[in-house]
Amino acid sequence: MSRAKMLILEVILLLSLVLEAAVVAGDRRTVYIANDMQPGEKLKVHCKSGDKDIGVMEVEYGQVYKFQFNVNIWGTTLYYCYVFWKDKGVSFDAYRHSRDAKKCFVCNWSFSLDGAYWWDVQQRQWILMFPW
Numbered sequence: 001m002s003r004a005k006m007l008i009l010e011v012i013l014l015l016s017l018v019l020e021a022a023v024v025a026g027d028r029r030t031v032y033i034a035n036d037m038q039p040g041e042k043l044k045v046h047c048k049s050g051d052k053d054i055g056v057m058e059v060e061y062g063q064v065y066k067f068q069f070n071v072n073i074w075g076t077t078l079y080y081c082y083v084f085w086k087d088k089g090v091s092f093d094a095y096r097h098s099r100d101a102k103k104c105f106v107c108n109w110s111f112s113l114d115g116a117y118w119w120d121v122q123q124r125q126w127i128l129m130f131p132w
């Protein structure tokens with residue numbers, strides 16, 4: 001192998017190590033989606049990102065749908081969810097880095113009879129974001 005090829009391989013190896021370290025050290029986020037409706041009411045929750053499908057889950061009253069991920073180094077991390085209840089549905093961005101980077105490391109959503117609330121960590125209060 002020529003010296004030039006060796007050098008290119010070494011640079012590629014080094015770059016991939018740096019990228020991997022950045023991803024590993026990258027901050028981890030957690031999203032909770034809670035069913036706070038009322039006893040007996042079930043929600044169907046489905047969250048995804050561009051390349052990951054968290055899956056569909058039936059969430060009983062009092063239970064949560066939870067997932068975790070590392071944000072990417074490009075700042076484009078986006079997880080969106082669909083929540084269905086009876087004949088109603090809400091779709092929303094559960095975590096959008098451009099919006100949430102400094103707002104939540106643990107991002108909590110709570111569904112109650114009037115809609116989807118988001119927990120504002122700074123103001124320490126639930127905010128109704130998406131009515132049913």
Ligand SMILES: *[C@@H]1O[C@H](CO)[C@@H](O)[C@H](O)[C@H]1NC(C)=O
Binds near residue numbers: 034064106108119121
């Ligand atoms: C988010 O929800 C989870 C599960 O309900 C709870 O354990 C946690 O304390 C909540 N975190 C915040 C910041 O509200």
